[in-house]
Every structure is written in C-alpha cells, then in structure tokens.
Amino acid sequence: MTTAESLSIGDVAERTGLSVHALRFYEREGLLVGPVHRTAGGRRRYTASDVDWLQICVKLRESGMPLADLKRFADLVRRGPGNEAERLRLLDDHRQRVEAQIEALEDCRSLIAWKVGVYAEHLARGSASGLWDPTSPGWL
Amino acid sequence: MTTAESLSIGDVAERTGLSVHALRFYEREGLLVGPVHRTAGGRRRYTASDVDWLQICVKLRESGMPLADLKRFADLVRRGPGNEAERLRLLDDHRQRVEAQIEALEDCRSLIAWKVGVYAEHLARGSASGLWDPTSPGWL
DNA sequence: CTACGAGCTAGAGCACGCTCTAGATCAAGT
C-alpha cells in the first residue's frame, strides 16, 4: 500500500515494470544501493530514491548491461564518494557498447529493409521465384 | 579444407564467426535450408550458398531474432515457392522489432550520455559529492 | 606408415536472468 513516504513491493513493481520476484531477486543479488527497510511485520518498504535507482537499473538492463556490471555499479555507489572516476568509466564503457550495438542494429535494419523491399516488389509483380531459393543461382 | 566448390566446417566457422559447435547445433535444430552434404568419410561439406544463408542468420541473430523464428523462416524457404507472403511478414515483423529496439537504445544512450556528461563535469571541478548519493536530496 | 589435427555423434553442462512453488504470515475490509 502507498503512503506518503514508502511503497510496497507491489507498488514498486508497477512503477518499474519489474516483477515482485525480480525485485526480491535484485535485492538478494546486491543490486540495490541501500538496504530496503521493513515494516514491523517484515514487509519491504521502498523509498522514492529506491524507485529512481531501479528505474535507472531498468534502463541499463534494457540497453544490455549485464547484472554483474549493475552490481559493480551499485557497489561503487554504496561505498560512497571517492570512486567517481571508476563509476564514470563503467558508465562510459557501457555507453560505447550501446553505440556499437545501435550501429550493428542499423546495419541489420538496412539489410532487412532492402530484402523486404525486394521481396514485396516481386510479390506485387507476382514473380517471386528465385528469391531465397538456394537452387537458383544468384538467390541472394 | 577448401576446394573450389566446398568448404569444411572449420572454414565455414571462420567465414561466419559461428563456432563449429554452433554450426552443428544449428544444423540439428533445422536452421539450415538445405541438407549439408557429406564426404565419403562423413565430414560435412558446405556450399557457398550455405555460407550466404548462415551469414544472413548471423545478422538476424545479432539483431535479436530468436532461433525459433529463424527456424520458421528456414522451414518456409525449404518448402519452396508459395509462401512468400508469410516470409515477408516474418521479416517485416522483425524489422519493426529492430526499429523499436533502436529507438529504445537511443533513449538509453541519451540518458547515459547525459549522466556521463554531468559526472565528468563535476569530476573536472572536483565537486562530485551528491551524485548518486541517495542520502542527499535530488541525487538524480 | 605413422602421427596428429580436424571432424564425427550423442548427450551432458553451463551462464544468464529471471520465474515459480510451497507453506507460512500479515493486514485490511465486513
């Protein structure tokens, strides 16, 4: 349940798009910066900055950062000031990987788009024979 | 060994970037269009169009197409003419997913780039405190 | 003729990232 200052695991799941299972898993794996507080009854209570951090995690995961790197990053932040250069390196390395990935995807996109275009044209003409038919020469 | 018309599994591994293990695995999974020929001694002999197809597979995999879709595609091609519309649909669906993925990555990239920029600037100034420090307000 | 690297099969194993289960507890509505 939502109150002014703290959110249940279900609320956080809704806000981040992660499942409650994933949230508990992330916590076990040490991917959160701070310890999650608990109610008297033992239920997790998340703060707004927990959610902020998790939303960053989601973005980094979506862009392909492995959990291990996310953990290294969380560790650095948790240890506090003094390792900013290392944090920056981690992020910047990831940025480079993301850029490479975008380029690779754009390559694939143009290959596919071209193939789709050729295909559609032949279909429109009703003359699709020979396309992707490895027994005909020049099928590519 | 390479001869005019046929390649060993090792050659194909080199040309496609797939491991020999992966090549045998792909074959078992029915991801190839034609059956791979064998020498008298039972060794695989690949043709140039096998390599062409595998290179397409690699591109599609790099862009995130699951093996199951690749298999559906290979099945369609193997069955020969008459299902071009279905092939086109498969490819075009994938193209759309790739485009969505590029957009998502570009989003992530700008988030990261911004964060990296802020970080680098603060580091240059020697005033990095408060960055990603969930105990300070406005740490995002 | 022999050695040695490349290839063969069947099947086990692995890394990643969750996802699900069981069985119990908590908390809120009626």
Next chain:
DNA sequence: ACTTGATCTAGAGCGTGCTCTAGCTCGTAG
C-alpha cells in the same frame, strides 16, 4: 472473527543459446 489478497523465505526450475566432453574416425603431411 473471518476471509481475502499481498507478502514473506528458501530454494527449485526454466528458457535460451550455445559450449564442452568422451571416445572414436578421418585424412593429410612427413
């Protein structure tokens, strides 16, 4: 008080996509 739904823990299980092993065979160079 009772019911109902959310949450808890510990740990097993799973989907994807390879990767590796064991034990054997092939085939080319010397």
